Amino acid sequence: MDLISAHRDRLRALDPALAIGAEPPTLELTDHVIRAGGGLALLRHRSADPADPHSAWGPLRTSQLTCWHDGNLSGLVDLVTDAVAAAAAHWRLDASDRETCLAAFSPARDTAVTAALLETGFAPISQTGVLTDLARLAPAHELPAGHTIAPLSEATDEQVLPLIEALGDEEADYLVTYPRPVSPARSLVAEARSSGARTSFVTRSGKRVVGIVTTNEPGTSDDPADKPWFARSTSLARVGYLGLAYVVPDFRGRGVMSSLVTAAHAAQREIGTRAMIADYSVTNPYSCSLWHKTGYRPLHHTWRRRVPVS
Template identity: 25%
Template sequence: MTTLDAATDAMNEWRIHAFAELAPFTLPEGERMHSAGSLVGVASELRPEPDASWSIFNPPVANELVVRGADTSGEDPASPAIGDLADLIDDWAAGAPAGVPLQLELPVALRGAPAVLAARGFAPVSTFAVRRVEGEPRPSAWTSKPGRKLREVTADDRAGVAGLLEELHAADADAATGAWAHPQLREHLLDYASKVVDVPVLAVVAEYFGLLAGVANFAAPGTVAPRTSRERELYVQFTAVTRRLRAGGVGAALVGELDARARAAGAELLAVDFGALNPESAPFWLRQGFRPLTTMWRRR
């Protein structure tokens, strides 16, 4: 029987070839162990504290499976059959608490995994993606037109930023990304907005003829756990554009400004999580050159 240590070592061995940007996978902690072939999974219950702002993007409770094991991408002839993943998921789901959403995150390189998960009622929720900071910044076509500018965020923008984040949250909720009608939603959005305007060096807003059209910001250093192998990683916490001005270049201008700031700061990588099924968000980030690394799947 494959041990968790051996499965983790095996996953890290093939990960460095497929996704050099990903940080090494660690030994997960959990309540129940599952195994199938050379795959091992550790299940645990997640209960975000309602007072934590990030809880607005997660269900109140979920049962999560962390999978470790050898390469199932098909590149390694000694890799386990994709059937092992099916057996692992079936074993986990059979013993999971009734009525609790199930979720797991897998590298996008696991060929065959989407079919296995979809056949069992799972849907992609969010994707973690990265973009290397390299080359020279390109001038924004959006800001070259009259009445449009990018500027530093100010304290007067707090309510407007909260409104933009509320639009983003609603769009993600509609796309079933995990965002939900949290009882403290407005309070948490205002808290996020306050943190954005309190550290203006990390944020940029787009203004369209005096209207607050969009906002983008980096997470403050130390507030988001690093998930890549790069020491100089910057995490894009939010990029939100008001619905009436989407698909007009505002978002690309905001991300371009963040990229320029990251380059000036000596960063190597930009990282972001986006709604995998959000019809506006997912195509946008791919157009900006972000490469998907892992995807979170969930079954309600």
């Protein structure tokens, strides 16, 4: 059996919820293909426009690393080390730059690649979690007196936008997001209303909006090739996506977030959603614990490290 097929079979055995592609990606002109330590790596370089609001979700210049391997740690360390050197040769930096990074995605249960990335200077930044059974959910905390939950709507936009801005600022403190000239807040709220109008909610304290959770509904096609972008990381069917979740700091610790998320999950279940995907920060100490208590388990890790000076 060839390396790529064996790698995919190993991942399927580790976690049946992973989406395992049938073929390796088509090579692009600037790709680097690296063979070392008995493994294979693909390094793909990307540059983003800082004027694009979606560039806030990562560094402007990224070398994306994908590895196929047999689980041998020492071989993986050699493979990743060579990939780091290839990224340095590509970008040719005179000084360390926080906007020029290597990035890697690894299945959470693939402990060999986790160890290799840690040994070669990568740090975990975020996690993709999966909630595999919407029917088994913990009950929500009772909302405090004077609080109500309502669907996200155009009427709430102006109150919701400052919350999304605050979420971006908070995540920037942990290097999950990056400040940009144009905030993505308005486009994110518009997207939430268009793709998850039935399953996104706000919490009000009196007339003030103090919390928000947005979700995307599953696609309508059973064809894996037509899955929404957020569902392509899992083999599960009828998958929704939990996108934005934020509660004003003064209102945390009261069950507001738990009630919001439970409302969103219940709405997703009513439209036939079977599982949920969420991306959340590893570096924010309040994030992982919240989603794990909510029922999500790690599916993938996202890693970064700065490109070395050449």
